[in-house]
Each structure stands twice: as C-alpha cells, then as structure tokens.
Amino acid sequence: MDSIGFGAAWLQYALGGITVGAIYALVAIGYNIIYNVTEIINFAQGEFVMLGGLFAVFFHETCGFPMLPAFLAAVAAVALTGLILERYVIRKARHATVLSMIIITIAFSILLKGGAMLVWGRDPYRLPAFSGSGSILWNGVAIQPQALWVLAVSGTIVACLTIFFQRSVYGKAMLACADNPAAARLVGIPVRTMIFLSFMLSAAIGAAAGVAITPITLMEYDRGALLGLKGFGAAVLGGLGQFFGALVAGLLLGLAESFCAGYVSSGYKDAVALVLLLLALFFKPEGLFGSKEAAGLKRF
Amino acid sequence: MLTVRSLHTYYGNIHALKGVSLHVRSGEIVALIGANGAGKTTLVHSIAGLLKPQKGTILYKEEDITALAPEAVVQRGIALVPEGRQIFATLSVETNLEMGAFIHRNRRDQVQRDMGALLERFPILKERRRQLAGTLSGGEQQMLAISRALMARPDFLLLDEPSMGLAPLVIREIFAIIQRLRDEGRTILLIEQNARAALEIADRGYVMETGKVVLQGEGRELLVHREVQRAYLGKGSKEIWDA
Amino acid sequence: MVGRGRNRCVGRASRVLLWVCALVLLTPVGVLAGGKPYKIGAVFSVTGGASFLGEPEKKTAEMIVEQVNARGGINGHPVQLVLYDDETDATKCNLAVKKLIKRDKVPVIIGPSTSGNSLAVVSVAEAYKVPLISCAASYKIVEPVASRHWVFKVAGSDKHVVGKMYDYMQAKGITKIGIMTVSTGFGASGREELLRLAKDYGITIVADERYGPKDTDLTAQLTKIRQSGAQAVVNWSVGPTAVLAVKGWRDLKMEGIALFQSHGFGSKKYLELCGDAAEGVLLPLARVNVGPLLPEDHPQKKVIMEYIRAYEAKYQEPISSFGGHAWDSMHLALAALQAVGPDRAKIRDFLENTRNFVGQHGIFNFSPQDHNGLSKDDLEMVVVKNGDWALAE
Amino acid sequence: MVSFDARSKDPILTLQDVHMRFGGVTALKGIHYQVPRGIVQSIIGPNGAGKTTLLNCISGVLHPSEGVISFLGRSVESEPPHRIAALGMSRTFQHVALFPRMSVLENVMVGRHVRTRSGFWAVGLRTPTMRREEAAIGREAKAWLDFVGLADAAHLEAGALPLGKQKILEIARALATDPALLLLDEPAGGLNARETEELGELIQRIQARGITVILVEHDMNLVMSVSERILVLYYGQPLASGAPDEIKEDPQVIQAYLGDEWAPEEGKPIMNGRF
C-alpha cells in the first residue's frame, strides 16, 4: 500500500482546486469584460470556452497546424463569433431589459451549442498537452504540466488585462464607457466600437481558456453551460466587473469544490460551492471584492 | 461660428425642439435660459451629437454638423460639459483628464503638457489627481468636468447648468472661470437655471419656452426685461430680494 | 403611411400564421406507400446528454431496416421504423412513446436508450399493453416482473457486470476496493449493485466517491481512493469522465491499484481519447465489443462479425456496444413480427418465450420470470492492451 | 449650531438633533425643528443644502445616522417607508416617480393600498369583503382625481401625461393614502408660471382639508404665496426660520441663498481651493 500522507493529499486537492479554479476565473473574467463595458451578462460565455477548445482541435488535429498557430487561430475564430454576437444580435437589442438580454444571450448560446453539435458531433475530443504528456510525481503529489499552463495562461491574462485597463488609453476608455457611456461619447470615445471590442476580447479570452483546458478535460459540444455557470458564480462572488475579484473568487470556488470532494462528500461539492456563493450574496450582495464605495459612486 | 436653423428634435416621442434657431458668434458667451423642460438640454445634446435632430441644420464654422456622431463633433472642436457633471466617478482625476483628451490619444506629449497646464491652473485638482473622481466635492467635480472638456482643446464650449447644486460662493468662482475662458478666446454657450448670474456675464442671451426660442437680446437687456424677470428671475423677486 | 404600415403588419402576421400552419402540417411524417408495412417504434436519445447511446442505436436501427427491406421485408411486408428522439429528457420520452402507441399505432417499441427514460415509460407500456424492448441496463426496468408484463430489456443488468467484475477480483485476490461513480442514472445503478453485491464476494468497499457527468477534474476522488488503501478502483461512468478517470489514475501514478471500468467504457473512441494512459485498464464487456477475439466456433461470432462489417462499411466508424443493444432489440422485434405479425399481445408472448436467441450482447433466454434473458456469462473480462481490447486471463 | 424655537402646542412632526452622514460627507448636521399641525411649511435653500435628504429621512427612505424624528407622537426614524405611510404621511418625488405603464386611475388606486386590508387569499378568491373594498377604492380614487382635476385623464397611461399633469397626479396619489402630513419635493420643478399658480391653489385646497404640507421648492413665488412658515437650510443646518416676510428680509438668507453680486472683481484670486 502506498503510504501517502495527509499533507500530500491536501496538496493534491489544492492543486486540483487551483487548476479548476483558474478555469472558472478565466470564464468569470470574460463575463466581467462585457459587463464592464455594457452591464450585460453574456450567458454565451461558456460556449466561447467550448468553441475555443473545439476550434483548437479542428486547427491542430484536422488542419495539422502546430500548437501555437492552432491556439491563435482558435482564439481568432472565437473572437469572430463574439463579433457576430455583438454586431448582429446585441446591437439589435440595445434597449432591451436585463431579462431580455439574459434570454437573448441564452438563445445565442443554444445556437452555438447546436451548431457545434452539428459540426463536431457529440463525441469528446482531445488535444495534446502544450508540453510533455503525463505528469510529474512529486512527494506523492501528481502535477500535470498542463495545469501549470492553465495557471500561466490565467495569470498572464489577468496581468495583461490589469495592465490594459489601468495603463492603456483604450483600456481606460473601456472603463469610461462602463462608468458613464454618455460622458464617454462626449469626450469622443467611440462607445459602440468599445462594446464591439469588449465582446471580441471576452470571446477571445474564453477561447484561450478553452484551448488551455482541453488537454486536461477533453472538450465536447455541451460542456459550455456548466463552465458558464461556474464562471458566472465566480464573477458574482468576486463582484461583477472586478478582474482581481474574479481571479480570487474563481480560485476560491475551485478550492472549495476540491476540498469538499476530498474531505466532505464528492457528490455535494457543487452544492457547497453554491451555498458559499449564496451566503456571500445574502451577506455581502456586492460580491467579495465589489467595493461599496465604487458601487455607491456608480449609482450617481 | 455656430448657427442653428429651425431645429426639430424628438426626445423619445416628445417633440422637444420645435424649430429652434440661434447663432453664436466667435468669442462670445451666449446664455440660454428657460424653465425645466423648455428644451435647453435637448438643444445642446443635439449640437453635441447625442441626439439626432429630425429637421433643421446645425452649422459650425460653415460646416454642416447636424448628423455627426458625438466623437466627430468633439473632433471639430466642440466640447460639452454636461448637466450634472457626468465625470467618470470610478476613475481617477488624472484618468478623467486623460479621457478628455481621447481624441488626441496619439499625441501623448501634447496630452501630458495640457494636463500639466490644467493641473497647474487648478491646484486643487493637482492635489487630488490620484483620487477617484466620485469622491470629489461638487465644486471640484464641476472643475474637473470643465477641465476634462478643455483637454479636447475645444474652441467652442457648451456648458449645461454648471452652477447646479453648488454653494453660492463656489458658483461665483465657476462663473469667474467661464469668463476667463472667454477671455482666452473660447466661445461659450451657457445653459443656466440661475438666469440672473448667467445673464450678467453673457454677451447675449436666448430665452426658451416649450421647445421654442421666445426671446433674445443682449445679456443686460434681458436682465431687465419685464417678461424675463417675471418668469425666470421671479415675479417681484426684486421686491423680495432686492429690498 | 398608416395604410402601408398596417399592410406590412398584416403581412407579417399572416406570414407567422403560415409558418405555424406549415409546422402543424409537417408533423405527420408517416410513409404511406407500399403494401401494409410493419411498423416498429423506436425512441432513442439521439441528442442531449445520452446522445452517445442514442446515436449509434439510431444508426444501427436504420441500417437494419434498410437491410431487411432490401431483402424484401418480412413475410412480404416492408418494415417501417418510426423513430423519435427523446433528447435524453424523461418528459419528451414519455410523450414520444405515447405518440408511437396512439398515433403511429406501432405493435412494438424498441428503446429508450437510458434507464431513466425507460423507467419513465414502463407504466405507459403497461397501461397501453404494448411490448417495449428497452436498450437500458437498470434491473428496475424489468423487475418486479409481475408489474412489468409488457417490458423487456436487452442490455445486461448491472448485477451481471458487477458479478463478472467481482468474480475476476476474487480470482485475483482483491478484497478492498474503492469505487467512483457518476451521478447519473447509469452511475447510480452501478453504484447500487457494487455496494449490494460486495459482501457476497467478500469484498470491502473502502471508498465510495461520486462526481458529476460534466466534471472536469477527478483527481480529488482518485486521491481519496489512493489514500483509502484500496487494492483496486472501480470507475462507473460514460462520456468524458470515463476518460478523465483513466487519465487521472495514470497521472497520479496509481498503476499499483488496478483500474476497473464499467462496460460503459466499451467504446474504441474512449481508447483513442485515453491514448497510452488506458493500458492495463480492466472491464467486463459484451462480446459485441470483442468479436474478432472470439474463437471461430463461438455461436455469437457470426452475427457479431456481420454487424461490425456492415456498420463500419456504412458509417465509417467503429461500432459501439450501444449500437449492439439496438441490434438485439431490433432483431428481436423483427423475429416476433415474422413469427406472429403485428399483434401486440402475440408479440409479447413471443418475446417472453424466446430461447437461445443469438444476439450481439449474448444469447438471450427470456422467460416469464426473466425479461432480460442474459447472465454474467454473456460478458467477457477484457483488458486494454496496445490500445486495443484483449481478453483478460 | 442654530436651533430654532419653533415649538407649538400641537406639533405633527418633531425633529431632534437629526444627523445624516454618507461615508465621510455629513449632509445633515443636527436639525432641531417642529412643524405645527395644519400649516404649509416650506423648506428652501441652495442645491445640496440637504433638503431632499431631510425629506428622505422624514419619510423613511433614509434612516438618520443620529437623532429622533417623531410623527404624531411616535418616533419613526427607524421605520420603513411603508409603515410611515400607514401612520399617515405621504410624499411626492423630486423626479416624477409615477407607475408609468399603469393608468392614471390605477396610480391613484395604489395610493389607497395602505388604507385597505384584503390579502393574497382574499383577493385571489374574490371574497365579498374584498369586492366591497375594491369598489370603495375605485370610488375614492376617482374622487381624488376629481379633486385635483384629472378626472378626464383617468384611463390614460400615466407615463403619457405631460410633466405638469404627472406632478399633479403624484399629488393625487399621495393624497389617496389619507395623509395627515404631505411632503412635496419640488412640485413646481418644470412647471410653467400658469401651472405653478394652479399648483399653489391646489396646495391651499389641500391645506383647507386639514392636511399639513411640507413643501421643498425653488420657486420663490410659490413658496412665498402658500407658506405660513419657511425653513432655510444651508449646508445641512438651519439658517433661518420664520414667516415669509421675515425670511425675505433676513440678510443672512439673502447672503447665502442668492449671493449679493456675481461679477468677479478683477485681480481677485479665484482658484483658491475653496471647493
């Protein structure tokens, strides 16, 4: 019998939780970008992740691209989907209520899912790991190199987005659109273009997440909904619109699930994450990192 | 400099402007007064491109800018300081100014220079340049809103209710700034509830009522006009306040 | 202005109406040509969560109908397959079966694909007295037989699969196992049998883990099992999680703990997806999956090889064991129709008395006490070797 | 701190040391005040002086950070708005807050809500009591529409009315709750001179029915013509209080509320950070 200590198991759960959590965080960030610029929650975000994975499979396995070009091509293809969503759907419904927006994006996600089913069928697909297959066993803890890739991709994206939104003129302009669209137009910011870009950007990030996780989790046409749900949870828990909050909340959800599966009950792990989420909502409705100050300012 | 000819604009399904005509000459302050809902804000929004007029034309420096998007209007040198200030409350003071210069985003040096100059000019903003704009006081916010508009290097400023919600002493300073801006060569169209203050610094004034211009004249002239006094300066306000 | 506006509205309204009418009229898609065709009703989960079952089942059933009609039908009657997709939804399945019974008046129904959906229509088959040959595994579909007069099933019960597995463990001296099951009807039913039969075989279950069908990470469950001191781990799932279990098992370097999969892993696609990781995975499989490995004189060899050849030629993809269920149910229905004609009661009696019917999943021996007709002897213990199935010794 | 001895024998509303802070900003800095029953009390002051905040505190929309507000002898500073409404206080809003897609009549009928009882079961099952109540609601709502002169518009959508009529409708809706105290937040905002005059008459008719009115308003003509007492707020504090004639001549009020002159003097520093 293996003598694997308590500590190793703990680490293993933590590692699993962080990997899954990083994925949730990436999905949550996708929600946040669009929310930041438009205050729309795009329920098709999960489908972007699914499409990212499947497009990468298409470019890598079917077209024979090497991994990096396949990655980029998949991201571009999904960004194009985001563009279509904004240009031909969202823009048509600019004055819709929160509820109709939710339903419009749900309907679009049904379309994407249906389309993916027709194109790729119902089987799961795999993608080789970015570097080296198999895993490293370290003190009884198995580390998948791909998990490190997922973390790296998440970290890079969060860092890039933070820099983008804090340093670049365009990033700040996007925030300005979210803060006060009318004033943004007045200072000459093309608000529509910014919205358009936000959809492409968030689709691209979703796609990047999809490509990064496919080597670990496989990908099939109906994977999007659950990822979208968990990502939405992370986005709300972190405070809508907060990138850092999304990262922390995503990791928290992932860890909560993993530890619950490890120490409490694997069947109830999703429920535990959701109960946490509900408690957070009931007692801190603006999310863990949604600042009350900013929320207060937003209303004026 | 700016000529508006029989402009008709709908706000939702309300016919808010019913054939408004006015003109502003280069280098003057023109005050636009009238009750709430008279269509003043609709008019400046139409000029700034936020609303699309149904009929009529807006000429700026001989160019038709009637159907232009707000971005394009700013590019041509018209900046609006909107009612209620509308600063980017969740962004810092500096970022607010930077956004004001969005159309000059490729001229970083110029933007930096302008921002430096403005911050020198408004020391209070310099002191708070890293604060979130929403945490500024009302007067500071108004200052920021005007500065932000100036970052676009406009020749023509539209000011919508700059004194709203401000204490009398602050109002006084804001109006001083407005005069200063005119003295520097900018043209200003000023909307004010505070008709008295506006007319006192204005070269000319227009009075609007239910979507139409009903009266126009020189600032001082309107100030003593009986109808204007009755409707906007308050009937017998003389008796009440100037006692 | 007003007039034109109105006309446009009316135009739009009437177009919508036309569409609605068209949809209503399109509903009955019955084939009315030819002699009097024998109808066979089918409900499979062609889309939705269990589409990996329904799709090969649909393809198989359609292929068989083509084959039979190409041979001139049965008793001079062409065979007509009336197939509905239940989208893996119990409500839709219930509706579809009633539609087959009431509108299409089929004498016999094959399907549904999943245990849940089958259970959702058992009462319908009983109420309307229509023979139903389910393609799903749960023993509840045909037990208690007293209230399952009209219901049969062709998929081996989980107790047979577990029995075969435990037999093998017993032979190998494995007494402590960890189990991990997916929280769907498939996994739940497997878990029930794993727990129920363990003590009969002297096996202790030291870890009992569950996970969702869309879970992306099973390392937590596997780690827990690794800690529990189990000698073997049994994973019971279908779909991506079956592959993730194998990958996780390999990543955690758990080769010292044998990995048993359920028969749900019985698809070549899973082997492809697992790559090298699946080497050494053990699972009980129906013979349809291992046709080429069977000795020439095995009674099932011929039907299995014919099926494999025809299917692979037609669809350019490997068969799956699920398609085999459709083959078995379809051929049972055909045999009944050939023998007694389209009479619901007679078909039922025929099915109940069918003996030694050689199918893809075994040799069926139905009886009034057994509406499944299979036993654990119809399974083979298989090990993954060089990316293919091999019989385990 | 200025504190006014405005005590009367029968105050309908008493404010004691009311403070309101938002984060770091103090909007109300210790207000002591009493409003006698039956009068029209105006509150004036520059924008940002805290008039609307005070109104929100009185009507329960906000709860003061400190202090006691008693209405008809009950302290209400921590009661939710709907309870305060039930006690007999009603209000209108600075920015019209009607139910725009409901009819004019229905808007007023909502006002009767607080004076009626039928619960979910009763209305669902249409009990006889509920039917009687509904009939009464309709009658009373129509009566109030008659009172304010909107009876002709009863079946129009409220959102389709012109602004002036919307303001009047808000008053009718507030009256339908049978208030003892009516709070009007800038009712003349956006009205033209004629409408403002009519509004003044309406306020007087409301007062004649024995309803106390608190009026927050910028239109001095209206304020001076209908008020019995005026409170001037300045930076969250009372600056002056008294009859219109006293207020008109109060030099402090003139100084704070209008300012004495507007033209800046040459050479005087203007960017001195006093914002």
Place this chain on the structure above:
Amino acid sequence: MSPRKLVPIGVFAAFMAAFPWIVAPFESVSHYTDVMVFAGIFCLVTIGLSLLMGFAGQISLAQAAFFGIGAYVSAILTGRFGWNPWAAMPAGAVVCAAVAWIVGVPALRLKGHYLAMATLGFGVIVHIILNEEVEWTGGPSGMVDIPGLSIAGTPLLSETAWYYLVWTFVAAALLFSYHVLHSRVGRALRAIHEEEKAAEAMGVPVASYKVQVFVYSAVLASLAGSLYTHYVTFLTPSSFDLMWSIRFVLMVVVGGMQSLWGALLGTVFLTFVGNEWLQVFADFEVLVYGAILLLVVLWVPQGLVVWMQERLRLRRAADLSRSE
C-alpha cells in the same frame, strides 16, 4: 370583466373544453391531448412565474426546483408512506411554500443579475440534493411505480381525463391569478415593478409582497409537480434541472410577460415546438429552436401575445381613422 372581453374568453374556454374531441378524429394530431396535458402542467408553473416576473418584476431561475420539490414530496408521501395523492398534493405545496419563504426573504433583497444568480444557485442546489439523497429520492436512477391519481375511487387513466383535470387546475390558477392582478395586491405588485421607491412610499410593503408572490409561484409550481408525478408515475432529477428553469422563463418571455395569456400561449407554443413541430428538423432541431427564441426576443421583445394585442389595437385604430 366587461362583456366584450367575456366573449373571446368564452370562445376560448369552449375550444379548450372541446379540444380532445376536436383532435381525436384526426390520427396525425390525436396525441395532441397528451401534449396538452404536459403543456397544462407547465402552464401552472408559468402562470406563477408570469406573476413574479411580468408583474412584480423579479427574476427567478428556480422554478424547476419548486416543480421538483412538489413532485418529490408527492412521490415520497404516496410511494413510501402510502398517503392519498390528494393529501400529498397540499402537503407538497406547504413544503414548497416554506422553502420559498426561507429562500425568498434573503434572495429577494437582491436585484437583477444578483437575484438571477441567487435563484439559479438555489435551483441547482435542490437538483443536487434530489440527485444525492438516494435513500429518499432514489437518486439519479429516479423513483418508479409512483401511484396514479384517482377521483372518487376511479383511477384516472385516459389522457382525456387527465386533460380535463390538469386544465381545470390551470383554469383555477388563471382565475385566481387574474383576480389577484385586478386587485389592490396586483396593483401593488405592478407598482413595485414600475417604481419601487414610490410603491413603498405609498405604503406597499415591498419586501413582503415580493416574498408573497414568490411563495405563490412556488406553490403553483409545486402543484404542477404533484400532477406531473402522478401522471408520469416516474421521477428523475433531470426533469428538474436548471435547463427546465430556463425553459419556464423562456415560455413566459416568448408568450409575453405582461399578460397571463402570454404565459399560457408561450407555454403551449414552446411545448409543441419543443416536442412536436421541430421533430422534422432532426439534428437541426436545437438550432431551429434557438433561432426561434432569438427571433422572438429580438423582434417581438414584448412577447407574442402582447405583440398580437398591439397589432390588433393598431389595426382597430387604423380602421377607425380610415372610416373617419
């Protein structure tokens, strides 16, 4: 109700009453009675949801959970404890009401996306519990052999009998809801939707009303669940998952939120679209379904019923102006 409104309602009621006899002779649609039984069951859910969303303005993505709780309470009480189904049904409703109250009090303080997330989270938790509490619910394998309903000792077997039973429930729920809407309570709910702060200032206890209507919608969903249980006599948690909650919302929105008839029509329409009319598209069905939804929400955002009412009004107005 004015007589002018009563005529179309009378025609509609007569049509509904005759429906099984109208479709029976036509073989290709004879099973529509069965589809209508399910449509009716779903209508019970969506009528409550329409009150909650369309009138009180609160989003709920948890209706499938209440539908499920009603169904399982009925199933467990009758299947395990041998209760009479008619007694189990109100018991399920009481349980549902209690759960809705407990969840509703904190959840309904939230707004917009946060409320959507909270109700969604609750719905998913209920689904997980149904899946995991194998001893009580049978877990994912489901519960079998749940007793059917009988009236006065006669078991209810035929679809036609069920049709009348279910649609009687629907009619009662419609009438009850209609009465609620045209009363002080209904006006208060609409007022909350339109302008919450004004409603509160008019003395409407906003929080309490939101919870009341939430509980009401949960009770209707619970009754629907009980009927579903005894009709299908088999339960599996997958019939009560998030997708179903979303479907219920879609039914209400497609029909038109601002009208009870919208909930009715939307539900019947989508039940037929989902189960019948799109079968011909086979694999493309999902795509067509999504496209229909998208088109309806984009081009008829107010929903089919309200859209038709507006068309009719415009047409009448046009006719009037022409005749003048």
